[in-house]
Amino acid sequence: MKITRHAIYYAPEPGPLARFGAAWLGWDADTGTPVPHPDVPGLPLPLEEITQTPRKYGLHGTIKPPFRLSEGLDQPRLEQAISDLCHGLSPVTLDGLALSALGSFLALTPTGDMTPLSDLAAEVVRALDPFRAPATEEELEKRRNARLSPRQEANLIRWGYPYVMEDFRFHITLTGRLPKSARKATEAALAPVLALLLPHPFKIESLCHFGEDERGRFHLLKRYPLGE
Numbered sequence: 001m002k003i004t005r006h007a008i009y010y011a012p013e014p015g016p017l018a019r020f021g022a023a024w025l026g027w028d029a030d031t032g033t034p035v036p037h038p039d040v041p042g043l044p045l046p047l048e049e050i051t052q053t054p055r056k057y058g059l060h061g062t063i064k065p066p067f068r069l070s071e072g073l074d075q076p077r078l079e080q081a082i083s084d085l086c087h088g089l090s091p092v093t094l095d096g097l098a099l100s101a102l103g104s105f106l107a108l109t110p111t112g113d114m115t116p117l118s119d120l121a122a123e124v125v126r127a128l129d130p131f132r133a134p135a136t137e138e139e140l141e142k143r144r145n146a147r148l149s150p151r152q153e154a155n156l157i158r159w160g161y162p163y164v165m166e167d168f169r170f171h172i173t174l175t176g177r178l179p180k181s182a183r184k185a186t187e188a189a190l191a192p193v194l195a196l197l198l199p200h201p202f203k204i205e206s207l208c209h210f211g212e213d214e215r216g217r218f219h220l221l222k223r224y225p226l227g228e
Helices: 016-024 075-087 117-132 136-142 150-159 180-194
Strands: 005-010 063-068 092-094 094-102 104-110 202-204 206-212 218-225
Touching: 005 075, 005 117, 005 218, 016 136, 063 117, 063 206, 075 117, 075 218, 092 117, 094 180, 136 150
Parallel strands: none
Antiparallel strands: 005 063, 005 206, 092 202, 094 104, 206 218
């Protein structure tokens, strides 16, 4: 499999939440295979349509956004750098995960003090930045369509992505953009299912190296325990 871009994500450890999330999205990044959608009563639209946008990424929370490798660097060197970095990072514990509306889409977001997680993400972004090829003009212009703030524009130029450092907001995307009525109906249908699956507390004990294949689908390449 040829990898076109790399990313560092949080992905739930194998278990009920990971299994449900893969089925919800219709793509299991761990096995690299499509998964049949579950039957969730009360959805306002077909689940395939609701999850079309986030499907290719798999169930994840972004820590370091997708990037192309810098010229002269290769995947084995990146893997060693990720391993060394994770060995020196400590696990993070937050109060829990909650289903939230972020604008027009739904996601899982942490509850409690986010500082340890924000610090973790910032360190990963900084430490692995030498492996990131500079963003192309096309990539920069695509991000600028979101009407970035001055700080987000500075992040884009420095780190290749606007929503890092002070603008980092961890979330696990569950849907694409939905009209307000469809979003509310999807939230109502999904909430009782997730109530049995969401962790309290929410522990991040590993980070995952994901790779994008030539079809645009992301695969979990390797999981790295933190502090080991």
